[in-house]
Amino acid sequence: MVARTFVLLSLFALPLLMQAQPKPTYSVQPDGVVAATLPAAILTDSDVQKRLTSGLTTTFLIAARDRTTNAVSGARLEVRYDLWDEVWLVRRLELDRKPERQRIASMADLEKWWRTPLRLLSTDASRISLQLDLTVLPFSAAESEDARQWISKSGGVGTAGGGGGVVDALIGTTINAKPITSYRWNVELALK
Amino acid sequence: MIRTILTALIALALAASAAAQDAVPPRFFIERIDVRDADRVSPEVIIAESRLRQGEEYSEADLRDAAARLGRLPFLLSADFSLEKGSDRGLYVLVITVVETKPFFYLLDLRPVFSEDDDNGFIDIDYGDRLGAGDNQGVLGARWFVGRRGAVHFGMFARDDNQEFTEDYTSAVVGYTQYDLFGTRAFATLNLKRPLLNVTGGAEVSPQLVVGVPVSPNQTVTFTFDDSDFGVDEFLDVDGVEKELRNTERLVSARWSYNTTNHPFLPTRGTLLSATPFVAWRDLSRYVYEDEDGVFDLTVPRRAAYHARSYGFDVKADRYFDLSDRNSVSIGAEGGWARADERNRIEGKLSEVQRNATYAIARAGFSHSLWTREDQKRGDSRFEYVARWVTRDRGTDPFFFRDEDDEFQLAWAWVRRSSFGTLRLGVGYGW
Numbered sequence: 199m200v201a202r203t204f205v206l207l208s209l210f211a212l213p214l215l216m217q218a219q220p221k222p223t224y225s226v227q228p229d230g231v232v233a234a235t236l237p238a239a240i241l242t243d244s245d246v247q248k249r250l251t252s253g254l255t256t257t258f259l260i261a262a263r264d265r266t267t268n269a270v271s272g273a274r275l276e277v278r279y280d281l282w283d284e285v286w287l288v289r290r291l292e293l294d295r296k297p298e299r300q301r302i303a304s305m306a307d308l309e310k311w312w313r314t315p316l317r318l319l320s321t322d323a324s325r326i327s328l329q330l331d332l333t334v335l336p337f338s339a340a341e342s343e344d345a346r347q348w349i350s351k352s353g354g355v356g357t358a359g360g361g362g363g364v365v366d367a368l369i370g371t372t373i374n375a376k377p378i379t380s381y382r383w384n385v386e387l388a389l390k
Numbered sequence: 391m392i393r394t395i396l397t398a399l400i401a402l403a404l405a406a407s408a409a410a411q412d413a414v415p416p417r418f419f420i421e422r423i424d425v426r427d428a429d430r431v432s433p434e435v436i437i438a439e440s441r442l443r444q445g446e447e448y449s450e451a452d453l454r455d456a457a458a459r460l461g462r463l464p465f466l467l468s469a470d471f472s473l474e475k476g477s478d479r480g481l482y483v484l485v486i487t488v489v490e491t492k493p494f495f496y497l498l499d500l501r502p503v504f505s506e507d508d509d510n511g512f513i514d515i516d517y518g519d520r521l522g523a524g525d526n527q528g529v530l531g532a533r534w535f536v537g538r539r540g541a542v543h544f545g546m547f548a549r550d551d552n553q554e555f556t557e558d559y560t561s562a563v564v565g566y567t568q569y570d571l572f573g574t575r576a577f578a579t580l581n582l583k584r585p586l587l588n589v590t591g592g593a594e595v596s597p598q599l600v601v602g603v604p605v606s607p608n609q610t611v612t613f614t615f616d617d618s619d620f621g622v623d624e625f626l627d628v629d630g631v632e633k634e635l636r637n638t639e640r641l642v643s644a645r646w647s648y649n650t651t652n653h654p655f656l657p658t659r660g661t662l663l664s665a666t667p668f669v670a671w672r673d674l675s676r677y678v679y680e681d682e683d684g685v686f687d688l689t690v691p692r693r694a695a696y697h698a699r700s701y702g703f704d705v706k707a708d709r710y711f712d713l714s715d716r717n718s719v720s721i722g723a724e725g726g727w728a729r730a731d732e733r734n735r736i737e738g739k740l741s742e743v744q745r746n747a748t749y750a751i752a753r754a755g756f757s758h759s760l761w762t763r764e765d766q767k768r769g770d771s772r773f774e775y776v777a778r779w780v781t782r783d784r785g786t787d788p789f790f791f792r793d794e795d796d797e798f799q800l801a802w803a804w805v806r807r808s809s810f811g812t813l814r815l816g817v818g819y820g821w
Binding site: 252253254255278281282287336337377379380 | 416418450451453454457471472473474475479480482712714715
């Protein structure tokens with residue numbers, strides 16, 4: 199009886215547990231660009247939401263690693279709620295694209311913007327083993343010019359000039375404030 | 391038609407202006423700073439230590455640095471920043487929500503290094519004394535905030551540096567710290583201390599003054615005047631005759647530091663650079679056991695007055711990297727040089743010696759938190775692994791048989807931080 203109750207409870211709990219592990223969805227864009235749509239549940243995480251409404255910037259750093267070739271790429275999202283204008287000021291940095299800024303009037307529109315696929319990396323392979331790391335940081339990573347220069351000079355991640363997208367995306371994990379939260383997902387994708 | 395075109399142009403200009411404003415890193419005019427959840431710590435002290443001022447404009451980088459500074463304070467476990475609307479458009483209230491430590495605190499750092507003695511083939515315990523010193527220290531005390539910007543403290547504190555010509559000792563201390571000195575964000579601490587350990591006996595109460603002056607948001611110059619009186623000790627020599635010993639030291643130093651680390655005792659990210667020039671005077675009355683020709687002779691104790699004026703500097707550089715919520719790595723190096731002009735007067739005969747001493751330490755570390763990110767807001771429990779190469783040249787020293795040391799060390803430690811303090815227990819092996 200106890201065992202059956204436990205099994206039943208486990209069956210009921212299983213969907214809840216699965217729901218507690220939000221996962222991105224993936225798509226393939228032209229030229230073999232792998233894109234990911236981040237789960238909306240991240241925006242509603244209590245710690246993240248508290249930070250989003252703090253009036254200060256929240257930075258979402260996304261690092262994508264092809265586990266076969268160890269190639270690393272990434273993207274960065276920045277979100278700040280302007281307390282006086284009552285709008286969301288957002289910024290998106292993606293693979294091979296210029297930074298894109300927007301003013302968003304409502305939480306619903308912010309979620310819509312959030313669901314726009316993020317261009318992560320470009321590949322010719324037919325299958326890819328992808329590791330995706332998302333780190334949520336308080337404060338803006340854009341102002342860490344000193345960190346960017348230090349990392350560039352040390353040869354750690356990339357260069358400050360051309361190809362600085364990865365540097366832009368990855369700085370902050372080393373010098374900025376303590377992460378609010380972080381996620382890691384591993385996925386095997388068939389691209390062709 | 392013209393009105394429509396003008397309206398469109400104005401709208402376009404406004405949109406461009408808004409876009410341009412968005413492109414510029416935001417700055418916030420802080421009308422007021424509101425410290426929340428501070429029961430024991432004075433809000434004025436927290437504001438002073440943040441180095442922010444009400445009525446000034448700050449960027450997010452400024453606020454991030456201020457949050458990091460508060461995170462390094464030993465009496466706070468965490469400090470979260472947020473903004474609220476101020477009294478008028480464009481004005482903000484900066485809300486700092488803190489988690490405090492308890493008024494009683496401890497810092498126990500015990501990491502003996504077992505070293506292999508090449509000459510004798512046995513394992514010896516090096517309690518960090520001289521090589522990689524700083525591994526073993528103890529602080530036990532309490533702190534109360536008084537008034538708007540003051541704090542009194544008492545406890546037992548240890549002083550342990552890597553320099554050759556200065557004394558390491560433990561003392562009982564009572565003191566007072568004034569924060570935001572004259573509204574400058576500087577602080578001054580006046581201590582009265584009485585050495586307890588590593589003393590020749592009968593130690594006296596002596597003053598110590600520490601003044602810290604911020605020169606930029608992440609840089610501080612700390613001036614120290616430290617007068618130590620290890621006292622007069624009466625003892626019986628080999629002939630059973632009562633003799634006296636006296637040992638005093640005066641140390642003046644100025645330490646420049648650049649600190650962006652996130653924690654005072656177990657940082658996991660950021661940079662710490664420091665440079666400390668110093669000068670020290672040391673007096674010691676003692677007995678030497680040698681004859682007039684300088685040959686060791688235990689049966690002929692001769693009274694000697696020793697005076698040394700030493701000067702030198704220490705430099706240190708550490709860099710910490712967060713790898714994830716739980717893991718971090720670090721690299722660091724430190725070194726120092728000192729020169730001492732020593733004067734020995736043995737029963738009227740004066741001898742003068744100049745000695746140079748140097749040391750260097752290079753280290754790399756890895757630390758892993760046993761706690762989740764949520765739990766780390768109220769402390770931490772970590773494993774630390776350190777690989778370290780240390781070398782020392784004492785110069786010619788009559789008190790040591792070995793003038794040079796050179797060792798590679800591997801050490802492991804468990805670190806526990808709570809609202810009461812930090813405990814670091816570990817062990818190492820050197821060869």
